[in-house]
Amino acid sequence: MRKKAKYQTWIRIYKLLIFFIISLTFLVVTLLPINLYLRVLSGILALPFIYITFILSYCVYQFASFGGNYQSKIHDLIVSKVDWDGEGRILDIGTGSGSLIIKLAKAFPSSSLTGIDYWGSNWEYSEAKCRQNAEIEGVSDRIDFLKASASELPFKDEEFDIVVSCLTFHEVKDSQNKIEVIKEALRVLKSGGQFVFLDLFMDEKIFGNEKELLNHLKVYGVAELNSYKIDEEMNLPKLLLNKKVLGNAMILSGRK
Ligand SMILES: C[S@@+](CC[C@H](N)C(=O)[O-])C[C@H]1O[C@@H](n2cnc3c(N)ncnc32)[C@H](O)[C@@H]1O
Numbered sequence: 001m002r003k004k005a006k007y008q009t010w011i012r013i014y015k016l017l018i019f020f021i022i023s024l025t026f027l028v029v030t031l032l033p034i035n036l037y038l039r040v041l042s043g044i045l046a047l048p049f050i051y052i053t054f055i056l057s058y059c060v061y062q063f064a065s066f067g068g069n070y071q072s073k074i075h076d077l078i079v080s081k082v083d084w085d086g087e088g089r090i091l092d093i094g095t096g097s098g099s100l101i102i103k104l105a106k107a108f109p110s111s112s113l114t115g116i117d118y119w120g121s122n123w124e125y126s127e128a129k130c131r132q133n134a135e136i137e138g139v140s141d142r143i144d145f146l147k148a149s150a151s152e153l154p155f156k157d158e159e160f161d162i163v164v165s166c167l168t169f170h171e172v173k174d175s176q177n178k179i180e181v182i183k184e185a186l187r188v189l190k191s192g193g194q195f196v197f198l199d200l201f202m203d204e205k206i207f208g209n210e211k212e213l214l215n216h217l218k219v220y221g222v223a224e225l226n227s228y229k230i231d232e233e234m235n236l237p238k239l240l241l242n243k244k245v246l247g248n249a250m251i252l253s254g255r256k
Contacts, residue, residue: 010059115144227252
């Protein structure tokens with residue numbers, strides 16, 4: 001068995017490879033003994049792909065533990081927002097490779113935890129990797145991992161004391177309305193329980209107008225609601241604050 005847990009970054013390596021291969025192909029064409037016009041055109045076409053390859057590689061480096069470790073730092077920030085005595089149940093929606101739920105298991109040693117994810121084939125995460133990571137980190141006896149969609153959680157109303165989620169709601173493809181996915185997360189939270197959600201909540205194309213989103217949640221029965229812009233909570237490299245990366249990221253936290 002591996003000795004060190006392995007947490008993949010939020011950047012899909014296959015995507016990075018696709019952009020890298022396209023960039024390389026265009027660059028090779030510029031070196032071929034063909035029509036000069038085609039070589040120049042190929043060089044121009046290569047530029048956006050080289051730029052995206054650079055941004056994605058930089059993000060992998062900054063998110064990974066061998067680089068800036070920002071993915072782990074962001075999970076730490078979410079854990080730090082959980083204000084709880086630690087007795088009861090926690091749910092992580094879209095648990096990925098288990099990094100956040102494993103941190104929560106360590107922070108709250110009396111809790112029992114569940115991580116759900118759809119683990120689609122276009123992600124490099126899997127249920128098996130989650131189980132392996134939890135085992136390596138010594139918390140596997142308290143965490144259940146379950147394949148399910150965030151749009152239809154296989155739980156009764158008000159089962160959990162704490163519900164967290166990181167960068168998942170915007171990824172849920174089987175629900176057009178992402179606010180419905182947030183409501184589904186709140187459905188399984190106990191009355192008085194706390195939620196901490198980090199997502200691209202400032203992206204209007206995904207979640208609509210920010211004020212309307214907050215109002216929706218209040219109307220839905222959220223008793224206490226706080227929002228935190230990620231760049232006000234921690235120092236992040238400028239490139240990670242690009243709107244296509246974490247520029248629209250925000251934490252919504254509160255109680256039902
Ligand atoms: C950006 S990753 C974040 C993973 C993890 N929360 C983290 O912070 O490391 C998005 C996650 O959403 C999951 N996901 C996508 N669609 C989902 C769905 N319908 N239900 C549950 N999880 C889903 C993906 O499998 C992936 O693990």
